[in-house]
Amino acid sequence: MRFKLILIIDRNTKGDRIPLNYQYAASSLIYRILSNSGSEFSSWLHENGFQDDQRRFKLFTFSRLFMPRYSIEGPYLKILSNTVEWYISFLPDRSTQEFVQGLFREQSFELGDRRANIRFRVQSVEMLPSPVFTETMVFETLSPACIVRQEDDGSEKYISPDHPDATDIVRLNLLNKYRAFYGHDFPEERFPFYLRALTKPRSSLIAIKEGTPQESKIRGFMCRFELTAPLELVKIMYETGLGSKNSQGFGMSEDATNR
Structure with missing residues (x-):
């Protein structure tokens, strides 16, 4: 909503x-x-x-x-x-x-x-009003999308939506959000899922708690992208944002399918 x-x-x-x-x-x-x-x-x-x-x-x-x-x-x-x-x-x-x-x-x-x-x-x-959701839609970011890849040493790396690993990371992120909200796993194990950047992602490095000992930097990306996924997962992405750290102002996107 x-x-x-x-x-x-x-x-x-x-x-x-x-x-x-x-x-x-x-x-x-x-x-x-x-x-x-x-x-x-x-x-x-x-x-x-x-x-x-x-x-x-x-x-x-x-x-x-x-x-x-x-x-x-x-x-x-x-x-x-x-x-x-x-x-x-x-x-x-x-x-x-x-x-x-x-x-x-x-x-x-x-x-x-x-x-x-x-x-x-x-x-x-x-x-x-919500858009008419379909299994393939085009979106435009309204705040930078933060896609986090966990490295073997336990660190985090921020990757672009056009990175080869981005699709799998976003898929798992949406499945985790589905489970957190509904209290059970998504009912299907296999389904078409694709994330494709339609414009060159523009990097944005944002400081959190700037000027304090707890300051950290988060990198997000602005772009237009296409998402193919089951309807419920498309809706969750639209309502909660693409990628991670959404409640800190990352990943909000608007429907751009007809533009």
Whole structure:
């Protein structure tokens, strides 16, 4: 279930700049807004089968901020427009529309860090219709897709969607998401599954917890891609994102089949 938020910048309260690496702050903000709802949050988790394993709550993703006008000033992003668009997507359907719209409607929040911070006010929250899912679809990334290959020494390597290993890694990732959400393995063992980059992937290196001892770097890729998979797995990819680290703002994609 996908939502489009229109955010108004409150220029009288804070500034008009945020760090270029704002993904961690945005992810923390979503968790904070959801968790602060108290009993509503608990009910939502329960109705969507999350009561015993709240790790499934991470099955969401979000886009980059889309702004009509902006400039880059060193490590900061200066927003010149009065509004921005932001997309958030959740895998659960049951009760999610009312829950999310109620939480974000007329919400005010700050995004950024001590160096650069903007206060936003939610002007509107719109639930977007889902595309007509088919077993082969074309998508365009709205935030960098992070595909992680586990190395023999235990380290992680970030690979591009056009890497020869990407298809198998994404397939396993979606099967794991299916099992986490439904509580059982995908019913089919063998099925057609292909990931094909249609444009040259553009690399994006993003700092998480920037400026702290816990800082780390995650590499993702922006591109248009084609996915062939069973309908349920295509839907999970659309709702939760392509690849890993989706709840940190990676892998959100939109339907581009007819474009």
